[in-house]
Amino acid sequence: MNDRPAVRRPDPATATAANPLLVEVTRGSMVESRHRASVAVCDAAGKLVRHWGDIGRPVYARSAIKPLQALPLIETGAADAFGLTPAEIALACASHSGEKRHVDTVRAWLARIGLSDADLECGPQPPFHNREAMTRIDGGDDRAALYNNCSGKHAGFLTTAVHKGEKTRSYIRPEHPVQQRILGALEQICGLELGAAPKGIDGCGIPVIGIPLGNTAMAMARLADPARLPDRRAAAARRIVAAMLAEPFMVAGSNRFSTRVMTALGDRVALKGGAEGVYVAILPKHGLGIAVKCDDGAARGAEAAMAMTLCHLGIVGEDEATKLADLLFPPIENRAGLVVGRVRRAAEAPF
Numbered sequence: 075m076n077d078r079p080a081v082r083r084p085d086p087a088t089a090t091a092a093n094p095l096l097v098e099v100t101r102g103s104m105v106e107s108r109h110r111a112s113v114a115v116c117d118a119a120g121k122l123v124r125h126w127g128d129i130g131r132p133v134y135a136r137s138a139i140k141p142l143q144a145l146p147l148i149e150t151g152a153a154d155a156f157g158l159t160p161a162e163i164a165l166a167c168a169s170h171s172g173e174k175r176h177v178d179t180v181r182a183w184l185a186r187i188g189l190s191d192a193d194l195e196c197g198p199q200p201p202f203h204n205r206e207a208m209t210r211i212d213g214g215d216d217r218a219a220l221y222n223n224c225s226g227k228h229a230g231f232l233t234t235a236v237h238k239g240e241k242t243r244s245y246i247r248p249e250h251p252v253q254q255r256i257l258g259a260l261e262q263i264c265g266l267e268l269g270a271a272p273k274g275i276d277g278c279g280i281p282v283i284g285i286p287l288g289n290t291a292m293a294m295a296r297l298a299d300p301a302r303l304p305d306r307r308a309a310a311a312r313r314i315v316a317a318m319l320a321e322p323f324m325v326a327g328s329n330r331f332s333t334r335v336m337t338a339l340g341d342r343v344a345l346k347g348g349a350e351g352v353y354v355a356i357l358p359k360h361g362l363g364i365a366v367k368c369d370d371g372a373a374r375g376a377e378a379a380m381a382m383t384l385c386h387l388g389i390v391g392e393d394e395a396t397k398l399a400d401l402l403f404p405p406i407e408n409r410a411g412l413v414v415g416r417v418r419r420a421a422e423a424p425f
Contacts, residue, residue, distance in 0.1 A: 091128075092110060093110040093111055093112045093126075093127035093128060093369055094110060094111070094112075094126050094127055094422070094423065094424050095108055095109070095110050095420045095422045095423065096109060096110065096111045096113075096126075096375070096378070096379045096382060096419070096420055096423045097109040097111070097368075097374075097375045097378040097379055097382075097417060097418070097419065097420055097423075098417075098418060098419075098420040098421070099374070099406065099415060099416070099417050099418075100406070100415040100416050100418065101406060101414055101415035102414065102415065106415065108420060109351075109368050109369070109370060109372055109374075109375030109378070109379070109420075110127075110368070110369040110370070111126075111127065111351070111366055111367060111368045111369060111375060111376065111379045112125075112126060112127030112128050112129050112131075112287055112366070112367050112369075113125065113126045113127065113129075113287075113364070113365070113366050113379060113383055114129040114287045114288045114290070114291035114364070114365045115291060115362055115363070115364050115383065115387065116288060116291035116292040116294075116295050116362065116363050116364075116365075117292075117295050117299070117361055117362055117363075118292070118295040118296045118298070118299040118300070118301070118302050118361055118363075119302070120265065120288075120292045122288060123362060124383075124386070124387070124425075125288065126424055126425065128287075129286060129287040129288040129291075129365075130286050130287075130288060131286065131287070132271060132272050132284030132285060132286055133284060133285065133286065133287050133290065133352065133365075133367045134272075134274060134276075134282045134283070134284055134350065134352075135282075135285060135290050135348050135352050135354070135365070136276060136277075136282060136348030136349040136350060136352055137169045137223070137224065137227075137276075137346070137347065137348040137349060137352075138290075138346050138347060138348030138352045138353060138354045138365075139260070139285075139290065139293070139346075139348070139354070140166070140167045140168065140169070140227050140346060141167045141294075141297060141314050141315070141318065141344070141346060141356070142256075142259060142260060142263060142264075142293055142297075143227060143230075143256050143259075143260075144163065144166040144167050144227070144230055144314050145256075145259045145263070145307060145310050145311070145314070146234055146252070146255040146256060146259060147163070147166055147230040147231075147233060147234050148163070148309070148310035148313055148314065149259075149306050149307060149310045150234050150237060150238060150255070151237065152230075152233045152234045152236075152237035152238070153233070153313075155237050156183075156186055156187055156233055156236075156237070157186075158183075158233070160316065160317040160320045160321055161179060161317075161321045161324050162179060162183055162226070162229075163313065163314060163317035164317040164318050164320070164321035164322075164324035164325055165179055165180065165183075165226030165229070165321075165324045166226050166227055166229065166230035167226075167227070167314060167317070167318055167325060167346065168223070168226045168227070168324055168325045168326065169223040169224065169325075169326060169346075169347065169348070170202075170223050170225070170226060170324065170325075170326065170327055171201060171202040171223070171326060171327025171328060171330060172199070172200070172201025172202055172220075172221035172222075172223065172327075173201065173327050173328060175323070175324075176225075176226070176324065176327065177201075177220045177221060177225075179226075179324070180220055180225045180226055180229050181220055183226075183229050183233075184229055184232070187229075187232060187233050187236045188236065189232055189236070189242065191219050191220045191225075193232060193242055194219040194220070194222070194225055194228050194229070194232075195228065195244075195245065195246045195279055196219055196222040196224045196225055196227075196228045196246075196278040196279060197219060197222060197278065197279060198218030198219055198221075198222065199218060199219075199221055199222040199223060200218070200221065201221045202223060202327065202330075222278060224277070224278035226324075227278070228245075228246075228278065231245050231246075231252045231280075232245060234252055234255070235250075235251070235252050238251065240252070246278075246279040246280045248273075248281045253280065253281055257281075257283075259307070260283065260285070260293075262303075262307070263293045263296050263297075263303070263307070264285055264289040264290065264292065264293045265289060265292065266285065266286075266289055268283050268285070271283050271284050271285065272284030277349060287365045287366075287367055288365075290354065290363075290365040291354070291363045291364055291365035292363060293363065294354050294355065294356045294363025294364065294365065295356075295357075295361060295362050295363030296311065296363070297311045297314065297315055297344075297356045297363070298315065298356045298357050298358045298360070298361050298362060298363055299358075299361030299362075300312060315344050315356055315358055318336070318344040318346075318356075319336065319340075319341050319344055319358075322336035322337050323337075325344075325345070325346065326347070331345075331347065331373075331377045331401075332345035332346060332347055334401055335381075335384075335401065335402070338398055338401060339384075339389070339390065341358065341359070342357065342358075342359060342389055343355050343356065343357055343384065343389060344356040344358070345380070347373065347376065347377070349371075350368075350371035351366075351367060351368030351369070351370065351371040351372050351373060351375055351376040352365070352366065352367050352368075352376060353365075353366040353376040353377060353379070353380045354366070355380060355383075355384065357387075357389060360387075360389070362387075364380065364383055364384075366379045366380050366383065374404075374417055377417075378402075378403055378417050378418070378419070381402035381403060382419055382423070382425065383425075384402075385402070386425045390402070403416060403417050403418050403419070404416070404417055405417075
């Protein structure tokens with residue numbers, strides 16, 4: 075089977091032009107901020123269904139590709155060997171808020187594989203969730219790596235290493251078998267050789283690789299419609315998507331965009347955000363993937379661009395979009411809780 079993508083590159087003129095202005099933020103009677111972004115909507119064969127802006131430029135998808143990084147956890151048999159639940163598989167794909175259920179689940183998971191928070195190499199991070207942050211500070215809990223938004227992903231890495239009999243130290247290094255398996259999965263599902271791709275280090279210490287936005291969208295489409303994948307990888311893809319849909323809280327947390335939208339839309343979409351304004355969507359009923367990159371790295375710009383794309387594709391109907399307006403395009407509130415503006419579709423937006 076030829077896995078080379080059919081993703082076509084934009085015209086050179088498109089690649090050198092500014093990405094379209096998609097989102098604006100108002101305050102009172104004035105537009106205060108504007109966000110430019112690129113968007114790719116692709117099917118599993120690599121056909122571009124929609125695209126706006128430069129989708130051929132390599133992008134660090136950051137945490138948005140955690141569902142792809144979780145594939146070896148399933149494929150190696152590690153998930154079954156340690157009886158991972160859908161909640162734990164969703165947590166392996168998560169950028170969680172560090173709430174009690176997230177942290178307790180990671181702690182119990184690590185104990186089950188014979189490890190502890192001391193084995194996590196993701197580094198410390200205060201919880202996203204303010205209440206949990208205050209509890210940790212007041213309680214003097216020094217196990218901060220458990221609260222790192224990537225601790226579930228790292229628990230998955232460690233689970234695979236333990237199952238394969240590999241050393242658990244330095245599992246974040248590019249040469250470690252854990253990261254080599256992930257690299258191989260990314261190359262196959264994105265349809266690219268990544269040896270010469272731009273590379274860096276992610277916030278949690280693992281390698282991050284520059285992948286064109288169109289190929290990232292195709293990879294998400296292959297999770298949505300894995301028929302083109304080898305049998306073992308296809309089964310892993312289905313299990314990962316099912317876990318994310320079943321456990322949206324584990325993917326992010328209370329009042330987070332992806333959790334709230336997934337909860338509202340049910341099995342229509344699995345969402346995952348990443349740092350620096352990246353967002354992806356998996357559309358199982360349509361066999362499509364979406365990838366968004368906000369030029370200025372703003373999460374609110376990427377979230378609104380994703381909401382616009384879901385509405386444009388009809389994943390969110392017109393009446394439903396009206397009912398969910400405050401979720402999809404949130405109001406701007408001041409410190410007193412008064413609505414003083416809104417995130418909205420830019421007047422110049424092409425869709």
